Amino acid sequence: MLPTPGRPVPKPTLQMSTEQKTKPVSSEKVRSDSAASVRGKSRIVAVSLLLVITLVSGSVHAYLDGRFVDQELAGRRAEAITALPTSFGDWTMISEEQLDGAASELLRPHGSIVRNYRNSESGATVKFAMILGPRGPVAVHTPEICYRSTGNAPSGARRATEIKTEQHTHQAWTLEFKDKQSGEASLHVLYAWSDGGAFAAAEQPRFWMVENLYKIQLASPSLGDGTNHGLQFLTDFMPLLEKCIL
Known part of the structure; x- marks a missing residue:
């Protein structure tokens, strides 16, 4: 289509799709973040479990040694x-x-x-x-x-x-x-x-x-x-x- 006489010719614009604007996240980074999250949760579980074991073993040892005595x-x-x-x-x-x-x-x-x-x-x-x-x-x-x-x-x-x-x-x-x-x-x-x-x-x-x-x-x-x-x-x-x- 030819431009209408007397009207300014619009400058062409370059439009990018959403997919083009967003930089793709690599699968390696996703795996790395997921592994870090798992490690963090594992540390919390391990520390909690160690604390429970320490408390229970101390109580058992005290009981076996007869410290709770009438x-x-x-x-x-x-x-x-x-x-x-x-x-x-x-x-x-x-x-x-x-x-x-x-x-x-x-x-x-x-x-x-x-x-x-x-x-x-x-x-x-x-x-x-x-x-x-x-x-x-x-x-x-x-x-x-x-x-x-x-x-x-x-x-x-x-x-x-x-x-x-x-x-x-x-x-x-x-x-x-x-x-x-x-x-x-x-x-x-x-x-x-x-x-x-x-x-x-x-x-x-x-x-x-x-x-x-x-x-x-x-x-x-x-x-x-x-x-x-x-x-x-x-x-x-x-x-x-x-x-x-x-």
Whole structure:
């Protein structure tokens, strides 16, 4: 079409489409931004999860160590331990000791006794210890650990032994030790735990769902006659222990 005479000829204009005006975003940048966003969210999730794990593990550890304790009840039970008889049957206490300082710091007992008894008939002596304390430390402190530092070593695997009374059937671990240097039999040792019921030769008492544990441990010298005098003592003493804790 020809321009009309007398009218100015319009200047041609260059128009660009929206697609032409907008610079396309590269796929690499989109992926980069998306990855950065994912990494940021992942960090938040990781930090939150770590915080939760820390809080939960701390609470579980405190519970297993028996830090949430009824102090009044623990005190009454500790008094019952100290009231155990010093003489019964053929057995008489000949001396009493305090729990070793290092052991006391480790076990944090609410109550404990360490006594030496002698049998008037056989002349045999037995060291008897009983403690009430937080489940965690009381459960993991065993003779296999403490007697190694006294020049003794287990001469075989421990085995469970039953002690029966009129009311209950108890169990205790029995273990023989030998002198590290001479290799000769040196000690008969028994130990067991209770949560307030029958004593047990337990594998993992730390995971019992109770605040505190009782533990008994006996050691008697090996006299070479094959007799476990500690087992004799515990058989005679167990009915009295039942009155203390059951």
